[in-house]
Structures are given as C-alpha cells and as structure tokens.
Amino acid sequence: MPTPHISAQPGDFAPAVLMPGDPKRAQRMAETVLDQARLVTDVRGTLGFTGRLAQAGPHQGQPLSIMASGMGMASIGIYATELFRFYDVERIIRVGTAGGISPQVEVGHRVIAVGAHSASSMNELRLPGVHFAASADLTMAAAAWALARAEEAAGAEPEAVTWAGAVVTNDHFYFAVPGQLEALERHHVLAVEMETASLYAVAAEFGRAALSVLTVSDHLTRPDPQMSADQRETSFQGALRLALAAAFA
Ligand code: HPA
Numbered sequence: 001m002p003t004p005h006i007s008a009q010p011g012d013f014a015p016a017v018l019m020p021g022d023p024k025r026a027q028r029m030a031e032t033v034l035d036q037a038r039l040v041t042d043v044r045g046t047l048g049f050t051g052r053l054a055q056a057g058p059h060q061g062q063p064l065s066i067m068a069s070g071m072g073m074a075s076i077g078i079y080a081t082e083l084f085r086f087y088d089v090e091r092i093i094r095v096g097t098a099g100g101i102s103p104q105v106e107v108g109h110r111v112i113a114v115g116a117h118s119a120s121s122m123n124e125l126r127l128p129g130v131h132f133a134a135s136a137d138l139t140m141a142a143a144a145w146a147l148a149r150a151e152e153a154a155g156a157e158p159e160a161v162t163w164a165g166a167v168v169t170n171d172h173f174y175f176a177v178p179g180q181l182e183a184l185e186r187h188h189v190l191a192v193e194m195e196t197a198s199l200y201a202v203a204a205e206f207g208r209a210a211l212s213v214l215t216v217s218d219h220l221t222r223p224d225p226q227m228s229a230d231q232r233e234t235s236f237q238g239a240l241r242l243a244l245a246a247a248f249a
Contacts, residue, residue: 080092113211
C-alpha cells in the first residue's frame with residue numbers, strides 16, 4: 001500500500017536503493033545507471049525509480065532503485081523509515097555532497113562516512129541516557145573502500161582520492177555554533193552534511209544496512225575554488241561507482 005510520502009506499490013522497490021538528495025539528480029542517475037527505469041513514486045516531487053543495472057559486469061541486470069531523500073535528517077528519516085518498513089528495502093546508499101572540514105580533504109575528493117556525529121535531537125531521543133553512535137554498515141563500507149583503494153592504485157583521476165572516517169550531520173546549513181568547526185577539525189572529522197546520522201539511525205532501528213558516500217563539493221577550512229560543472233560531474237561519477245560497489249556487496 002502506498003505510504004503518506006511514497007506512492008509506490010509493494011514490490012516496486014529493489015532491495016538496494018541509491019539516494020541522492022536532489023530529485024533531478026535521482027532522475028539523471030536513473031537515466032544513466034538503469035535499464036528499463038520506471039518512475040515508482042513522485043509524491044512532493046521526490047522522484048523514485050526502479051530498473052535494472054545497465055553497467056556491464058557481474059551485477060548487470062540486477063534490480064536497483066534510485067530515490068531522492070530531500071535535504072536534512074527529518075526528510076531522509078521519513079523516506080528511509082518508509083522504505084525499510086513498508087517496501088522491504090534492505091540497503092540504502094546515500095550518494096550526496098558534503099562540505100570539507102579536514103584540511104587534508106580537498107574539494108572533489110570522496111568521503112565514505114564510517115560514522116556520523118550529530119547534535120540533532122532526533123538521535124538523542126532514540127536511546128534515553130545514551131548518545132547514539134550512528135555507524136555505517138561494515139559490509140558496504142568495506143566494498144566501497146576496496147574499490148576506492150583499487151582505483152587509487154590504478155592511478156585514476158585525482159577525484160578518486162577517498163577518505164573513510166567520521167562526518168558530522170548538522171541540522172543547520174547556515175547557522176554555525178561558535179567554536180564547533182575548530183573542535184570538529186581537531187577531532188579529524190572529514191566533512192559536514194545534513195542526512196547521514198538520521199539514515200544510519202533508521203537503518204539501526206530496522207536492522208538494515210546503510211552507507212553514505214559523499215563528494216566534497218565545497219570547503220569550510222580550505223580556500224579551494226568552487227568546482228566547475230565538469231568537475232562536479234566527474235566527482236559525482238566517482239562517488240557513484242563506490243555506491244554501486246556497496247549496493248551489490
Ligand atoms: N554544510 C552542510 N551540508 C553541506 C555542505 C555544507 O557546507 N556542503 C554540502 N552539503
């Protein structure tokens with residue numbers, strides 16, 4: 001039965017769902033990654049597609065879904081909950097962007113979010129008296145990491161540089177808590193974004209798997225130039241390769 005936020009029928013989603021934030025990105029991904037892509041939900045313009053993996057290789061032809069998450073912990077929390085609860089989805093892989101924090105992490109690099117710090121009350125409410133440790137699925141993280149290392153060893157483009165570690169998931173895009181950025185940098189947090197801690201917590205609630213593979217699109221502590229449209233696309237394709245490795249791990 002369709003849910004309040006997803007108009008798909010039972011069975012419309014594949015076991016693995018790739019989740020960019022932006023619905024237009026979800027549509028472009030579906031057009032390039034999937035064969036026989038069909039729109040399965042469009043409530044609020046949050047587009048979701050299911051098809052079969054087009055890419056030649058051992059997983060070609062396997063079912064795969066791509067659906068947008070919207071922005072922020074609340075939005076991704078709603079979609080992830082409904083996908084796990086009502087559509088028997090097993091794995092969600094967020095393919096998003098993040099702002100770099102660690103000075104070693106450059107614009108265009110990829111980040112595999114092993115864990116996600118957050119000050120959001122959403123996760124604080126889950127375990128009374130305990131700070132929630134939002135963590136990635138190890139099988140998917142290991143598959144993404146293995147491919148990243150193989151690409152680095154093969155001398156792929158600099159965009160293939162990949163970091164694995166902690167990110168911070170913030171509720172605010174524009175408001176900065178004084179002193180927080182410096183503290184995050186001192187604790188070697190790689191990047192900031194707005195969804196991962198919620199996705200990982202919902203996956204924990206349902207005993208399912210989640211991973212975020214992020215492209216660093218801007219930087220908070222380095223003067224890196226903005227990415228060109230071409231760089232953006234190349235970096236995104238790099239993150240997508242890791243996400244696909246995770247989806248079929
Ligand atoms: N902050 C939060 N989320 C983001 C950023 C940022 O700087 N860049 C991309 N997603």
